[in-house]
Amino acid sequence: MNIFKRLFRIGQAETHSAIDKLEDPIKMIEQGLRDLHTELDQANRALAEVKAMHIRRGNELKQYKEDEGAVHNKSILLLKKAQEGAMESNEADTLVKENLRKKAAISKKISITEQEANALQTQVTGLEGNVTKIKSSIGQWESELKTLRARVKVSNATQKINQQLMKMDSNSVAHMLERMKDKVLDEEALATAYGEMNKQEESHEEKVNKLIDDFSAEDELAKLKNQLGIENKSEPNVENDNTNPS
The missing domain is CATH 1.20.5 (Single alpha-helices involved in coiled-coils or other helix-helix interfaces)
Incomplete structure (x- = not known):
């Protein structure tokens, strides 16, 4: 039992020693702010890249829909010409079938592109939230750092004054007064x-x-x-x- 108590006391001493060797809180916060700024730069870069991809998918989606509409209008025009006798019905049907196949392919592209655009929009929203959170954390840490620096100055000044007062006992003060x-x-x-x-x-x-x-x-x-x-x-x-x- 005594051995365990001794080991426990040794463990406590090592723990307190490790705590005493911790870095200066101000330096730790400054390092944390540097890390946050690095993360903020990375988040902004990723946000810009994802936004660019989202914009590109949006442009592609717009173009696919325009192509789909153009093929659909051509098919209607061919059927009208066949109905009016301006062209053979078989030829018109063949061309319309080809257009319908094109339209189906474009429709698939539109569906895939919409899914990609929605996914990118979700990523944009998430990255914007991360950027806002990091900015808020930076502002909070900077405010805390400013307060901590002021408190450290006051603490250091108070510590020096108290040390001086400790060196000057009542006898020495009375002697100095005399x-x-x-x-x-x-x-x-x-x-x-x-x-x-x-x-x-x-x-x-x-x-x-x-x-x-x-x-x-x-x-x-x-x-x-x-x-x-x-x-x-x-x-x-x-x-x-x-x-x-x-």
């Missing part, structure tokens, strides 16, 4: 540092500008004359300014 946060904090700190540096440079420049604005050429001239011992005549006389006229 690294991104640290990077953002570093960038923000660097931006703040540049901003403070710009403010410092502006403050230094403002101080220089203030010193320049506070500079007095008159005071500096007075200091220089004082160092040289030169009386500053431009200074106002305080005593004179304080003396009021009586």
Whole structure:
């Protein structure tokens, strides 16, 4: 019993392996479409040939019926001439008998040709049905192939995304987020540092500008004359300014 179970498991494994090795469904459908197009070409060719034979038999049937009518009319004309005395009755009977034999042969040809024409018409109807069926199958398969291609694209994209997500567990994602946060904090700190540096440079420049604005050429001239011992005549006389006229 164990041996049979083991053989059964081996058979199952081989079956699954064979299924896994099946061709790509898209390629299988494409090959099926190529086969259908080949069958359609063959069916159209056979249909054209059978239609041509049917047309030919129809033309032959028409001609046989015209010949049959012509022989029948000649027989009537001969009998009328014999009745009117335009020709001997025996001669007329002989010619009419010959025409009747011709008519009988033509009638057989007409019967055979009609049977052949009917058979060809049946073949034409069957081939037309096959052509219509093959065209319908091609249209259905092409529509399914288009849908399948779209589904395969979506499936492949989903599979790749899922594979990427499987590679990225929760710990790695959290680690990546922390690294991104640290990077953002570093960038923000660097931006703040540049901003403070710009403010410092502006403050230094403002101080220089203030010193320049506070500079007095008159005071500096007075200091220089004082160092040289030169009386500053431009200074106002305080005593004179304080003396009021009586």
